Amino acid sequence: MHPTRFDHGMILDQEEAPVPPHSTPEDLVDMLGPLGARMLAKGVESGIFVPPLTDFANSGSHIEPSHAPKIMPEDRHIDWKLWTAEMVQTRDRVLGRLWDSTTFAFCMNDTVTAKRINYVGPWTAHPAPPKDVTSQPGVPVLLPDHKSTSFGIWSADGQLMVPDGVTIDGEPKAGARPNKHSHAEVYVPTVFENYVADVEVDGKHVELALWDTAGQEDYDRLRPLSYPDSHVILICFAVDSPDSLDNVQEKWISEVLHFCQGLPIILVGCKKxxxxxxxxxxxxxxxxxxxxxxxxxxxxxxxxxxxxxxxxSAKTNEGVREVFEHATRAALLTRKKEKKKCMIL
Known part of the structure; x- marks a missing residue:
């Protein structure tokens, strides 16, 4: 049957059935279903299911039995340096959602589960890029015009792999998950997390979408994926960490000016x-x-x-609403400016 999934126990019979690399589960059912039915009927007629069972290898057939490589649950972990486009699509069909180790957030306390990005299939493979475009395995590429997701990732054989979507794992192992207004005593570095806050500004009800990005150096290549379509930038530092304020000048402002040129910036001191x-x-x-x-x-x-x-202060809630209100006003002003720039020729 399926060359990667069904390899358990004794092989009683075997027939070759090449599987196209881009076949869907429905294609596999249409192709392998009738073949399996014929093999089953043939096996019943020939008595291969009647004990004592005879392994296909000892049946006298001139065809050598071939054990397909098993795909195990641990194979959900993508290794972009080794996985080809076909390997990504095959494992997605067999195992479901795959995940990427480069998106781990390292936790500072073992009571918190590490976070990672799960990719939701099916995956779409695009051909190799022009010579002037970098196609290093594992490097994400922004796809602002793609309807289903915002990025693709290069596979080991130079295919741009685009998932249907992504989800993020990671929450405390015990107890209820904190709500958006609660204060977490244990810091968990983020990968990409988005929150929606309902804010009323100047008599207008606004739904403010907040993207909390990964600050660690490990995610420098992934972080820009969250910047497109932003309207305001909040650069945060911790009052109890002078080094974090230094990082505002030494790292964050240059990145913001590069990827988010022209957007309003608000500097926020946390943990006041x-x-x-x-x-x-x-x-x-x-x-x-x-x-x-x-x-x-x-x-x-x-x-x-x-x-x-x-x-x-997230702990005392002092100043939090003011931050949201100022961010909302700045975002609304940005959208007004964008509309004014619109020209019809």
Missing amino acids: DLRYDQKTIEELHKTSQKPVTPEQAEDVRKKIGAQKYLEC
């Missing part, structure tokens, strides 16, 4: 409740540091050209 926390002050003192002051953050805001500097 820790500015006067004695334990935090003592820990920073060990490295000759202090919590970030509003004046220091305001200086950085001016340097990077951000429209506004805001502070908030």
